[in-house]
Amino acid sequence: MVGNGRRIVSGGLKSAAALVGAAALIAAAWTSGTVQEATATVEMTNRLTFTSDSVVIGVGETVEFRNTSALVHTVTGDPSRSSLDASVHLPEGAEPFHSGRMKPGETFSHTFESTGTYRYFCVPHEGAKMHGVVVVRDREDMRE
Amino acid sequence: MIGPTTTRRSLGAIAALVSGAALLSAAGPGPDLTAEHPAEETDAESQERFVGMAPYRGYLEAHAGVEEPPRLAGGPVEMSVSQRSGGVHVALPAQRELDPDVFGTPELPRAFGGTPGINGLPPGGRNASGGQWTTSKSMTPFGDEAVVMGNGRLKLEATDVSAVDAASSEDEVTFRASWEDEAGNTYAVECCQMLATRGVEYPTFGGVVTNHILHGSSRIGTALMPTEFTYLAFWGMGRVLKNGEVQQAPRLVHGMLTEYVRGEGYELTGDAGVTPTRKHFHLMVPPMMPDREEGRFHHSNVETGFTLPNDKPLPFWHVMFGNVDIQSTRGG
Numbered sequence: 001m002v003g004n005g006r007r008i009v010s011g012g013l014k015s016a017a018a019l020v021g022a023a024a025l026i027a028a029a030w031t032s033g034t035v036q037e038a039t040a041t042v043e044m045t046n047r048l049t050f051t052s053d054s055v056v057i058g059v060g061e062t063v064e065f066r067n068t069s070a071l072v073h074t075v076t077g078d079p080s081r082s083s084l085d086a087s088v089h090l091p092e093g094a095e096p097f098h099s100g101r102m103k104p105g106e107t108f109s110h111t112f113e114s115t116g117t118y119r120y121f122c123v124p125h126e127g128a129k130m131h132g133v134v135v136v137r138d139r140e141d142m143r144e
Numbered sequence: 145m146i147g148p149t150t151t152r153r154s155l156g157a158i159a160a161l162v163s164g165a166a167l168l169s170a171a172g173p174g175p176d177l178t179a180e181h182p183a184e185e186t187d188a189e190s191q192e193r194f195v196g197m198a199p200y201r202g203y204l205e206a207h208a209g210v211e212e213p214p215r216l217a218g219g220p221v222e223m224s225v226s227q228r229s230g231g232v233h234v235a236l237p238a239q240r241e242l243d244p245d246v247f248g249t250p251e252l253p254r255a256f257g258g259t260p261g262i263n264g265l266p267p268g269g270r271n272a273s274g275g276q277w278t279t280s281k282s283m284t285p286f287g288d289e290a291v292v293m294g295n296g297r298l299k300l301e302a303t304d305v306s307a308v309d310a311a312s313s314e315d316e317v318t319f320r321a322s323w324e325d326e327a328g329n330t331y332a333v334e335c336c337q338m339l340a341t342r343g344v345e346y347p348t349f350g351g352v353v354t355n356h357i358l359h360g361s362s363r364i365g366t367a368l369m370p371t372e373f374t375y376l377a378f379w380g381m382g383r384v385l386k387n388g389e390v391q392q393a394p395r396l397v398h399g400m401l402t403e404y405v406r407g408e409g410y411e412l413t414g415d416a417g418v419t420p421t422r423k424h425f426h427l428m429v430p431p432m433m434p435d436r437e438e439g440r441f442h443h444s445n446v447e448t449g450f451t452l453p454n455d456k457p458l459p460f461w462h463v464m465f466g467n468v469d470i471q472s473t474r475g476g
Contacts, residue, residue: 046231046292048410070294072230072467083421101467103229104294124466127404127419 038064038109042132044073044102048125050132058139062111067102073130075099075108077120087126091116091136112136194266195440197257198345199363204309204439208342213310213350219475220314221354223376225300225401225425227465232296232323233410235462236452238287240368242270242277243414246360247367249276255367258345259441262366262432285430285462286368288411293331295324298425298465300399302378306350309342313350317378319399321427323463330387331450333429333461335397336380344434344441348379358400360415365398369405371415375423375470376401384429384461386449395446398428401470425468429461 039061043051046069055063065075078096082088090096091114099108101124112118115136122130185193207213247265248254250272258264261284271278298321305314317339322332339351346364349356353374358364360371377400383393404422407413429448432441445459452458 048408070231070292084419101229104231124422124424127422128406128410129408 038062040064040134041066043068044071044075044122045069046071048122048128048130050122050130053131054133054135056135056137056142057112058142059115059136060111060113060139061136062109063134065099065102065108065110067104067106070104072101072103072124074101074123075110075120075132076123077110077118081123082121082126084126087119087121087131089117089119091118094118190268191260191266194256194264195259198259198263198440199257200343200346201439203347204343204345207309207347208311210308210310211312213306213308213313213341215305215314216307216354221304221376221472221474222476223300223302223304223354223401223470223472225298225302225376225468225470227296227298227425227468230296230467231292231294233290233406233464233466234293234323234450234458235285235287235460235464236289236291236458237283237285238289239271239279239282240284240286240412241279241288241414243360243370243416244276245415246371247277251275253277255361255363258363259432261368262430262441263345263363264367280368284368285428285460286366286412288409290410290464293323293325295322295330296463296465296467297322298427298468300376300425302352302376304350304352304354304376306341306352308349309347310350311341313339313341313352315339315341315350315352315378317352317380319378319382319397321399321463321465325450329449331448331461332385332388333382333395333397333427333463334385335382335399336378337383337394338381340379340381340396340434343379344436344439351380352376352378358402370413370418372402372405372418373420374400374402375472382429384446384448391449392447395429396432396434398430399426400428401425401468406464423468423470425465427461427463427465431460 039057040055040063042065044067067073076098078098079088094114097110118134120132246255253267255264256266260269269281301318303316317336319335322330324330340348341351354376356374358374359369379398381394382397384391384395404419404424405413407417429446431445433444434441448458450458
């Protein structure tokens with residue numbers, strides 16, 4: 001977690017919570033601080049970029065997004081929130097995700113449950129082409 | 145707070161470009177645009193000739209004496225725009241790339257009339273290459289260079305009642321914006337002690353205008369900004385503050401909520417690069433002051449209180465707010 005920022009988690013946590021009881025899991029996660037170990041970290045900058053504009057992870061792994069800028073950003077992989085066709089691409093069957101507005105210092109984690117290429121963007125800076133890509137592979141493929 | 149970061153090059157490099165002198169004002173004379181252009185005309189006389197060619201002079205003359213301006217069709221528009229968190233982009237002096245859709249070509253120039261920079265740009269103030277305009281010769285507030293500052297706050301309440309320029313107006317504006325540099329200094333602009341009920345070189349629609357095209361080819365405001373749909377804009381006289389102390393008053397203050405006119409790397413787009421589906425708010429305190437008697441603007445640096453690394457003062461505020469909440473009602 002960066003600074004005193006709010007931490008936001010989505011994706012795998014939400015799916016797991018549905019299986020074992022949302023309230024208990026979320027409470028445990030927040031109190032233990034062991035939500036979902038991020039396997040990649042992407043920072044959001046004053047230059048209106050995601051520092052790693054393309055990261056490769058295994059299925060079921062988590063990316064942590066850190067707003068290290070002085071600006072408000074979002075991490076948005078939701079076609080219903082985009083206004084440009086090039087902003088979002090999700091693999092077939094993948095759930096949309098959206099961080100909400102992230103103030104300076106806040107973080108957002110998302111677990112990617114489907115293989116394929118995810119293209120996401122920042123809502124306030126969509127016009128400035130603030131985009132990123134996460135490529136999710138089968139773990140077997142990652143070992144090759 | 146996270147310190148400033150230039151979007152394209154270092155502050156030092158930008159500072160080296162800034163002479164601190166004639167932003168916008170060194171537009172210089174233009175080439176012969178008419179066969180009657182006198183060969184013995186001085187640079188100053190040539191520039192005055194272009195200032196006199198501001199395209200809305202006749203329109204403004206027709207509206208200057210209107211005592212009770214007509215109201216907007218459909219009734220007043222009330223809008224509020226706010227930003228409660230996040231930083232801002234503060235524009236730094238830079239040359240402006242000239243869009244042929246707005247400025248034409250050296251062979252057929254457009255947008256040359258009016259006070260240079262705040263309205264048109266005389267051909268003599270433009271660089272050209274290969275039969276095309278390239279950039280403004282002078283530094284302007286409308287380039288691609290910007291610095292991010294933290295803790296941007298914005299609160300604007302505006303009512304658009306009067307439809308046209310007039311001697312009086314029912315329009316209203318309450319505006320305050322602030323932001324901080326990395327040293328912890330707080331800069332603020334407040335408006336409006338007085339609304340511009342009628343324009344000097346271009347219309348101001350009673351001081352507040354809603355749902356209108358501004359800038360670029362509209363010739364309403366500087367042509368150096370792209371042609372952009374504007375949900376709300378105002379012009380008035382306000383004041384500039386630093387750390388709670390008034391730096392300068394009165395100053396011309398212009399704010400507008402528009403479609404998004406920045407591209408990759410935060411460059412200021414041309415007309416073809418505008419993103420119609422996103423919005424942001426611009427604050428402008430230009431290095432110009434209106435002269436209503438002469439019907440033009442004169443150069444006048446803003447005492448911003450912000451100093452560039454070369455110890456030259458930043459002579460204007462052009463600040464963009466990108467994390468805005470917007471509310472509006474019509475016909476109330």
